[in-house]
Amino acid sequence: MEMTGFTENQLTVREAVGAVCSQFPNTYWQERDQTEQDPKEFHTALAKDGWLGIALPESLGGSGLGISEATMMMQTITESGAGMAGAQAIHANVYATQPLAKFGTQEQLESTVPNIISGQWRTCFGVTEPNTGLDTLRLRTVAKKQDDGSYSVTGQKIWITCAQVARKMILLARTTLLEEVKRPSEGLSLFCIDLDRDTPGLDMRKIKKMGGRAIDANEVFFDNYKIPGETLIGNENQGFNIILYGMNAERCLLAGEALGLGYAALKKAAEYARNRVVFQRPIGMNQGIAHPLADAWMKLEAAKSATYHAARLYDRSEKDKSIRQDAIGVAANSAKYLAAEAAFTACERAVMTHGGMGYAMEYDVERWLRDCLVPRIAPVSREMILNYIGERVLQLPRSY
Ligand SMILES: Cc1cc2nc3c(=O)[nH]c(=O)nc-3n(C[C@H](O)[C@H](O)[C@H](O)COP(=O)(O)OP(=O)(O)OC[C@H]3O[C@@H](n4cnc5c(N)ncnc54)[C@H](O)[C@@H]3O)c2cc1C
Numbered sequence: 001m002e003m004t005g006f007t008e009n010q011l012t013v014r015e016a017v018g019a020v021c022s023q024f025p026n027t028y029w030q031e032r033d034q035t036e037q038d039p040k041e042f043h044t045a046l047a048k049d050g051w052l053g054i055a056l057p058e059s060l061g062g063s064g065l066g067i068s069e070a071t072m073m074m075q076t077i078t079e080s081g082a083g084m085a086g087a088q089a090i091h092a093n094v095y096a097t098q099p100l101a102k103f104g105t106q107e108q109l110e111s112t113v114p115n116i117i118s119g120q121w122r123t124c125f126g127v128t129e130p131n132t133g134l135d136t137l138r139l140r141t142v143a144k145k146q147d148d149g150s151y152s153v154t155g156q157k158i159w160i161t162c163a164q165v166a167r168k169m170i171l172l173a174r175t176t177l178l179e180e181v182k183r184p185s186e187g188l189s190l191f192c193i194d195l196d197r198d199t200p201g202l203d204m205r206k207i208k209k210m211g212g213r214a215i216d217a218n219e220v221f222f223d224n225y226k227i228p229g230e231t232l233i234g235n236e237n238q239g240f241n242i243i244l245y246g247m248n249a250e251r252c253l254l255a256g257e258a259l260g261l262g263y264a265a266l267k268k269a270a271e272y273a274r275n276r277v278v279f280q281r282p283i284g285m286n287q288g289i290a291h292p293l294a295d296a297w298m299k300l301e302a303a304k305s306a307t308y309h310a311a312r313l314y315d316r317s318e319k320d321k322s323i324r325q326d327a328i329g330v331a332a333n334s335a336k337y338l339a340a341e342a343a344f345t346a347c348e349r350a351v352m353t354h355g356g357m358g359y360a361m362e363y364d365v366e367r368w369l370r371d372c373l374v375p376r377i378a379p380v381s382r383e384m385i386l387n388y389i390g391e392r393v394l395q396l397p398r399s400y
Helices: 008-021 026-035 040-048 067-095 097-103 106-117 239-275 287-316 325-353 355-359 365-371 382-392
Strands: 123-126 142-145 151-161 168-174 188-194 202-206 217-227
Touching: 008 040, 008 067, 026 067, 026 365, 040 067, 067 097, 067 123, 067 151, 067 239, 067 287, 067 365, 097 106, 097 168, 097 188, 097 239, 123 151, 142 168, 151 168, 168 239, 188 217, 188 239, 239 287, 239 325, 239 365, 287 325, 325 355, 325 365, 325 382, 355 365
Parallel strands: 123 168
Antiparallel strands: 142 151, 151 217, 168 188, 202 217
């Protein structure tokens, strides 16, 4: 990657996080992928050096840096060879804590955030549901208020990353039924709950998946699962507005993760193309090999500019209220789309450049190709980003 133009903070983050990652070689990640074992040593190593609090306030033990630096951290992790497994081991701890840090009470913050930063507790993010998918606002999991002020949660979540190892979940649930609200964005509430396996009403099941296999993804079932009233983040029924705050940050982080995969794959491909001799010359001498790689690099560079532009807007909007939230939304969604597509192009071409060896585990590019489909699908699919840009920017009629 061309490093010109990054800030000193970003360069420092890249160097320091890179040093932690260098303790975890590609063979570590290959083995974790094969055995589907959680990379807990990696999570612990990052926590030990304080990286989980990169974008959390200093008053709570964080570093008080922004999403620009956190995006660089996530890119450095995937680029190190860790792939999506490395990123997903910490991803939710970095972004799902953003709405908590902004809207949580002092008591919630003090009792939760330091434990997440220190690595003692891990967090997951519970939004997606099997029957609503991308139509998030129609989600059906209900948190019903009880006479004593507590809530009883009933419903089902799916694809919840790290639920098996998480102590906390940032949960989006309905506190007013869909049938009783004027707009689907109303009646949702955000909670920071314990995932207490000893309390009745909580169950989870691992999903077998294509990539990032070291990290668990789960169906989570709630059946009258009791949570205290104090777990509510911000005001009841305002959950959607609160969660929006974390969503743009997450898009930036995912874009960074995608970029890291793409650059890692391209580096390996170029190395292989320089060294692999067929027909008595390096395969990289063939323009059929060189040009697709050069094209992939430029696509990554363009996506990189879009990504760090979006992250910068997000960070600057904290102080500069003239930066509109919808402008950040457009920038963050565009960045996530472009970075995911560029990563896919780079990873696919890296596999093809390696010929048969592209299919072998030891060359890593097959793992990164499997991984790079995640940023294309989640947290919002490329089709929904195209819909969003069509409607919001081009003012085209809504198609669904
Ligand atoms: C590895 C992984 C980890 C994840 N981790 C988490 C997590 O930690 N927490 C969490 O809450 N969720 C998580 N997710 C869920 C993820 O956010 C969803 O999978 C994603 O939002 C897509 O939703 P869906 O799978 O229900 O797709 P669906 O909504 O079923 O969509 C299926 C397809 O139809 C297309 N489509 C649907 N409607 C339209 C339309 N109107 N116009 C055009 N195309 C349309 C979509 O683009 C997509 O291609 C994860 C997913 C994966 C794969």
